[in-house]
Amino acid sequence: MQSQSVSLPRQRFTMWLATQKRLLTKERLLNMKIQVDDSKCCLCQDTVMETNKHLFVDCEYATKVRDALLSWSNINLPASELNNILELIKKKHWKKFKKEVVAALWGAMVNHIWKARNWKQFKGVSLQHSDIVKEIIRKIVGRIEMYKDSKELLEVEVFGRIYVPRISFVLV
């Protein structure tokens, strides 16, 4: 349990893809000379092309999800692409466990924005950003809870008390 990473494997994979800009955004499909009916972002009203940066950074939908998660976790990170954020997290003077949790939080965010995009794009279903935020928080809290009996607990408690008071209930 102790050696297990906080993020889920599938999330890590999506995160890796996003870091590598390998997700098949419409911009990437066009660059690969693959026809797309509509190159615009399907999550907002902007008439801009769906690029990696737009979808995960500039899009109104992404901004709402990110702002809610930053406010919930009481951390301060800029609006930037995942690879920049992961570099910033690395340089922070945070405990290793907090770095893992924040990286996992960001990974879950990318994963869920991508899911919302796919649901809208392929099923015509709009996932509310507030529901996405709730699901991300539920997953992250559940993941942290798995560390309850591990020796990481001390660090979780520090993290919980100081930085994420709203998840401290999982620690008692």
Ligand SMILES: [Zn+2]
């Ligand atoms: Zn958008």
